Amino acid sequence: MPDEQPDDVHAPHGPLPEGGTVRAITRWGTPVMHRPQASVTTYDDELAGLAADMVATMYAAEGVGLAACQVGVDLAMFVFDCPDDEGVRTVGVVCNPVLTLPEGKDRNLDEDDEGCLSFPGSFEPCARPGWARVDGQGLDGEPVTFEGDGLLARCLQHETDHTLGTVFGDRLSAKSRKRLGKKHDAAAEDYPPSWPAEPDHA
Numbered sequence: 001m002p003d004e005q006p007d008d009v010h011a012p013h014g015p016l017p018e019g020g021t022v023r024a025i026t027r028w029g030t031p032v033m034h035r036p037q038a039s040v041t042t043y044d045d046e047l048a049g050l051a052a053d054m055v056a057t058m059y060a061a062e063g064v065g066l067a068a069c070q071v072g073v074d075l076a077m078f079v080f081d082c083p084d085d086e087g088v089r090t091v092g093v094v095c096n097p098v099l100t101l102p103e104g105k106d107r108n109l110d111e112d113d114e115g116c117l118s119f120p121g122s123f124e125p126c127a128r129p130g131w132a133r134v135d136g137q138g139l140d141g142e143p144v145t146f147e148g149d150g151l152l153a154r155c156l157q158h159e160t161d162h163t164l165g166t167v168f169g170d171r172l173s174a175k176s177r178k179r180l181g182k183k184h185d186a187a188a189e190d191y192p193p194s195w196p197a198e199p200d201h202a
Helices: 043-058 150-163 174-186
Strands: 065-067 078-083 091-098 109-115 122-128 131-137 143-149
Touching: 043 065, 043 109, 065 150, 078 150, 091 143, 091 150, 109 150, 122 131, 122 150, 122 174, 131 150, 143 150
Parallel strands: none
Antiparallel strands: 065 078, 078 091, 091 131, 109 122, 131 143
16 A cells, blocks of 8 residues: 555655545456557646546556556556565656667566556566656646666556557567466456446445
8 A cells, every 4th residue: 555665665756646536447458448548738636636546546456557548548647656676666647658768788678477457367478678767747747757677667668558559468479468368367257347446436
């Protein structure tokens, strides 16, 4: 949860918004998941409320990041709370993310397991650079920058992909994607369509 270890949290652009409502997570196959998202152009209370809902949904699903398309909203934005290789958690909100990755001799790939809250219950190795930086805007429209290694680098890449209409399964071989699908199907009973929202939540 967000307040368990405040000393280990890096929030260079402020804390995550609170008080949101948990929403059902949109699944792969829904059109909004597979097209580039609309740019954020208005920074208002409605956007802040969406971000708070995304944060609440991310924590309810025990994820480390969540994009707006994953709650069915066509906007290029994501929230995250993710540790790096040293275990330090970085938290933030990024609108209109632009990803920077290392090139040449500085580009080292990590082929760790990756999963997606929109295809729950399944993981497969996915090769990604071990460092990444994302630049964009925060909820007030001011510039924000986040960078890191390990799982944080993977998270920044994964969530930026979502804003471009790419799911990580698109980056897998046909054989790996087939394995991913079998794992997902085997776990389907644990993730009903309303997950992680509570069925009686209004």
